[in-house]
Amino acid sequence: MTASAFDLTGRVALVTGASSGIGHRLALELAKAGAKVAAAARRTDRLEALVAEIEAAGGTALAVAMDVEDEASVAAGYEAIKAALGPVDTVYANAGMSIEGLALDLPADAFDKIMAVNVRGVFITAREGARRMIKAGSRDTRRGRIVLVASIGAHTVLPGLTAYCTSKAAVAMMGKSLAREWARQGINVNVICPGYLETELNSDWFSSEGGKKHVQSFPRRRLMREGDLDPILLYLGADVSEATTGSVFTVDDGQSL
Numbered sequence: 001m002t003a004s005a006f007d008l009t010g011r012v013a014l015v016t017g018a019s020s021g022i023g024h025r026l027a028l029e030l031a032k033a034g035a036k037v038a039a040a041a042r043r044t045d046r047l048e049a050l051v052a053e054i055e056a057a058g059g060t061a062l063a064v065a066m067d068v069e070d071e072a073s074v075a076a077g078y079e080a081i082k083a084a085l086g087p088v089d090t091v092y093a094n095a096g097m098s099i100e101g102l103a104l105d106l107p108a109d110a111f112d113k114i115m116a117v118n119v120r121g122v123f124i125t126a127r128e129g130a131r132r133m134i135k136a137g138s139r140d141t142r143r144g145r146i147v148l149v150a151s152i153g154a155h156t157v158l159p160g161l162t163a164y165c166t167s168k169a170a171v172a173m174m175g176k177s178l179a180r181e182w183a184r185q186g187i188n189v190n191v192i193c194p195g196y197l198e199t200e201l202n203s204d205w206f207s208s209e210g211g212k213k214h215v216q217s218f219p220r221r222r223l224m225r226e227g228d229l230d231p232i233l234l235y236l237g238a239d240v241s242e243a244t245t246g247s248v249f250t251v252d253d254g255q256s257l
Contacts, residue, residue: 195252
């Protein structure tokens with residue numbers, strides 16, 4: 001594809017979970033591709049630094065305090081974005097969490113917390129975005145874009161992460177279901193299942209002996225690189241992905257093989 005395939009000029013993109021990891025990088029890359037970026041998370045101090053970095057590079061961004069577990073917080077976030085940047089037409093529901101623990105030992109409230117963030121939070125984020133896109137009255141299939149970030153845990157057993165994998169499997173089916181429901185409303189919904197890449201949340205593990213052995217179990221014996229998700233994430237937000245909806249993409253460097 002040419003660079004124009006990833007041109008998001010004119011788009012207003014919301015990224016949840018933008019304070020670190022995939023969401024942080026995604027916000028930077030969306031801004032480089034021309035989108036106005038609303039970076040959302042609970043930790044607004046980190047968001048302010050991210051926004052400053054985007055603006056210093058000539059981009060446009062807004063820090064939005066948003067708790068995806070709180071329906072009112074999500075709705076208020078969308079309204080704040082509309083007032084500052086314009087209506088959101090591109091949504092990346094990236095916020096997520098994990099609590100390690102074998103199923104026999106995992107407290108029920110920990111299970112509930114994972115589901116509240118990873119499933120309910122993703123649903124609310126996508127639904128509130130779709131409501132506003134539909135209300136705008138546009139059936140232009142070049143415009144409405146919603147991308148749900150799942151994990152290879154959606155289809156591959158990750159030992160000690162039963163609740164997490166269950167939540168991500170739900171996200172994968174949610175994406176397909178929402179894509180079908182909103183197909184005639186001009187909204188594309190797709191799902192990304194990333195493999196392991198080093199982030200703030202897992203760096204301690206992958207620097208440990210156990211983590212190093214884990215990496216050696218992958219077919220290519222390496223973690224994914226920071227930018228490996230950029231092309232598919234930008235593609236799914238761009239006009240060129242007009243005919244792509246209801247798809248679940250695994251990008252994992254073969255880790256789940």
